[in-house]
Amino acid sequence: MNFNSHTDVVVGVAVALVNLLTPGEDRGRGYQPPEGDDRTAAVRAVLLASGGREATWEEAAELCFVAAELRGVFEAVSAGTIDDAAARVNALLIRTGARPELERHDGQAWHLHFHAADDSLPNGWAAGCATGLAVVLGGSGADRLGVCTAPGCDRVEIRDQRTQNNVVSFRLIVTFKPGALAPASS
Numbered sequence: 052m053n054f055n056s057h058t059d060v061v062v063g064v065a066v067a068l069v070n071l072l073t074p075g076e077d078r079g080r081g082y083q084p085p086e087g088d089d090r091t092a093a094v095r096a097v098l099l100a101s102g103g104r105e106a107t108w109e110e111a112a113e114l115c116f117v118a119a120e121l122r123g124v125f126e127a128v129s130a131g132t133i134d135d136a137a138a139r140v141n142a143l144l145i146r147t148g149a150r151p152e153l154e155r156h157d158g159q160a161w162h163l164h165f166h167a168a169d170d171s172l173p174n175g176w177a178a179g180c181a182t183g184l185a186v187v188l189g190g191s192g193a194d195r196l197g198v199c200t201a202p203g204c205d206r207v208e209i210r211d212q213r214t215q216n217n218v219v220s221f222r223l224i225v226t227f228k229p230g231a232l233a234p235a236s237s
Contacts, residue, residue, distance in 0.1 A: 058186045060101050062180070062196075065180035068114055068117065069122045071084060071093055072084045072115045076203050076204055077206050079202065090111050094106045098172075104172070106172055110172045110173055113171075117177040117180070124184055124188075125196055125198055126207075128197055133188065133193055140188060144182065149168075149182050150168070150178075165181075166178055
């Protein structure tokens with residue numbers, strides 16, 4: 052994605068959560084998000100792959116609401132209403148009390164992390180995703196966010212910065228099969 056290291060992570064998580072937890076269409080088929088323990092397992096896979104911790108059943112359920120809020124940002128960008136996208140991001144930043152913080156861990160140099168005013172996992176990821184999207188919208192990358200334009204597809208995506216082609220590998224879709232999780236390819 053090449054925004055910056057932490058922005059790449061949180062914007063990637065935003066894409067993954069929206070595509071996993073919001074209903075719609077994917078590759079010409081109706082898509083319904085997993086529920087219950089299956090949803091918890093799928094969210095766990097997304098968060099662990101991004102360096103986060105496991106989500107509880109309740110936290111995974113709360114992230115469905117966060118995903119719906121984040122979807123609105125991608126839809127607004129896709130519709131060319133950047134002011135609406137910015138208003139939606141600002142509302143998330145205010146709701147979560149998002150704050151940046153410099154951190155150093157795992158032998159890495161100092162780098163920026165984004166946190167919520169409270170320590171809850173759903174608000175933490177909402178704050179991080181909103182701040183990452185704010186960095187993208189406030190910079191030169193807003194046109195890279197959007198909704199898939201293929202027929203029968205409403206999954207959100209990040210476009211390649213050089214070609215502006217839809218880059219499936221950055222969509223971070225999780226294909227759900229009861230009892231097994233695997234990255235999808237389109």
